[in-house]
Amino acid sequence: MSLSRFSQLLALYGPFGRVVILTEMPSSLAVDARGLTKVFSKGAVRALDGFDIEVPIGQVVGLLGPNGSGKTTAVRILSTILQPDAGSAAIMGFDVQKQASSVRRVIGLAGQYATVDENLTGTENLDMVGHLCHLARGTVKPRALELLEQFGLSDAADRPVSTYSGGMRRRLDLAAALVARPPLLFLDEPTTGLDPQSRLGLWDVIEALVKGGTTVLLTTQYLEEADRLANRVVVIDSGKVIANGTPAELKRDLGATVLELTLADDASATTASEMLKDLSTKVTHVDGNLLELTVEKGPAVAAEALRRLDAADMPLLGLSLHEPSLDDVFLALTGQKTEVDTEALTASTGRKGRKAKETS
Numbered sequence: 001m002s003l004s005r006f007s008q009l010l011a012l013y014g015p016f017g018r019v020v021i022l023t024e025m026p027s028s029l030a031v032d033a034r035g036l037t038k039v040f041s042k043g044a045v046r047a048l049d050g051f052d053i054e055v056p057i058g059q060v061v062g063l064l065g066p067n068g069s070g071k072t073t074a075v076r077i078l079s080t081i082l083q084p085d086a087g088s089a090a091i092m093g094f095d096v097q098k099q100a101s102s103v104r105r106v107i108g109l110a111g112q113y114a115t116v117d118e119n120l121t122g123t124e125n126l127d128m129v130g131h132l133c134h135l136a137r138g139t140v141k142p143r144a145l146e147l148l149e150q151f152g153l154s155d156a157a158d159r160p161v162s163t164y165s166g167g168m169r170r171r172l173d174l175a176a177a178l179v180a181r182p183p184l185l186f187l188d189e190p191t192t193g194l195d196p197q198s199r200l201g202l203w204d205v206i207e208a209l210v211k212g213g214t215t216v217l218l219t220t221q222y223l224e225e226a227d228r229l230a231n232r233v234v235v236i237d238s239g240k241v242i243a244n245g246t247p248a249e250l251k252r253d254l255g256a257t258v259l260e261l262t263l264a265d266d267a268s269a270t271t272a273s274e275m276l277k278d279l280s281t282k283v284t285h286v287d288g289n290l291l292e293l294t295v296e297k298g299p300a301v302a303a304e305a306l307r308r309l310d311a312a313d314m315p316l317l318g319l320s321l322h323e324p325s326l327d328d329v330f331l332a333l334t335g336q337k338t339e340v341d342t343e344a345l346t347a348s349t350g351r352k353g354r355k356a357k358e359t360s
């Protein structure tokens with residue numbers, strides 16, 4: 001063994017046999033971000049506040065958080081669109097600030113708002129991206145046709161995108177992100193605002209990509225989406241990581257069953273919440289006339305709750321016990337439910353409002 005090889009090994013194992021990290025080892029992390037911080041509006045908004053995330057190669061990591069929690073800011077920094085104020089990030093080992101062009105070569109980005117050109121057809125959009133990505137001349141057209149086929153858009157290939165539904169646009173946008181076959185894909189709320197059927201369709205497409213070996217960082221406000229697609233979930237709130245684990249671990253940490261009681265009216269639910277709060281291990285939540293308690297020993301606690309409500313002459317309209325969902329995990333961590341449905345509703349009403357104005 002040469003002396004330099006010996007000293008390398010010594011450096012690797014360090015004193016007392018401790019393993020230290022060998023910097024030239026190829027990274028098994030597709031995304032490795034540390035302490036990312038970003039402030040907007042002259043410091044008034046801390047969009048990211050010491051944010052860390054790791055995405056191992058070949059996995060799907062879900063970045064889960066409510067509206068305004070910093071998800072898009074994180075994706076924009078990781079995809080070199082935005083510079084962080086502090087912290088660092090490596091994408092496939094390339095530094096986002098010092099090696100931005102190398103980073104751009106290994107990533108694809110599809111966002112919440114489809115960026116495809118409305119006036120071009122599906123094929124024309126993908127051809128354009130193929131040329132922008134400098135694909136070899138003869139390969140642009142076949143790649144476009146292959147993607148249109150893969151995403152169920154062959155029949156609509158020669159129609160302008162303006163005639164596409166929301167789900168079709170989102171699929172085309174995702175196809176556009178894949179033209180250059182990036183090994184790492186950032187999906188920023190890929191299904192927000194889509195109808196349930198289009199959402200399921202897009203989930204199938206994403207699952208197929210992952211089976212094919214693509215690494216994915218997916219932001220979402222939908223707990224079920226993270227549950228279904230992600231190997232690991234990072235929960236973000238106000239620019240900070242508040243939990244990190246597999247969906248199963250996050251649910252297990254809550255360590256309990258959720259008891260849901262439907263009372264006659266909102267006031268009864270509030271009263272019942274006071275009467276029963278000693279039965280709950282972590283969270284009590286009132287939503288209208290629905291009361292949710294996180295409990296150990298579900299059936300015994302349910303029976304005790306029934307006894308107390310009965311003694312107080314408070315009728316129950318419904319009772320259920322269920323395993324905690326990621327929704328319950330989020331509630332336990334932040335004290336609030338995600339607000340995605342209201343937001344999607346407002347967004348679609350907003351669009352309708354604008355359209356009505358344009359046509360009148």
Ligand SMILES: Nc1ncnc2c1ncn2[C@@H]1O[C@H](COP(=O)(O)OP(=O)(O)O)[C@@H](O)[C@H]1O
Pocket residue numbers: 040041045046047065066067068069070071072073074
């Ligand atoms: N360019 C910007 N200028 C000012 N504030 C911004 C800008 N971009 C994002 N923010 C603010 O930063 C916070 C995080 O935003 P964002 O990353 O878009 O959250 P999310 O994607 O989770 O909804 C929000 O308070 C948002 O209003």
Ligand SMILES: [Mg+2]
Pocket residue numbers: 071072073112188189
């Ligand atoms: Mg966003």
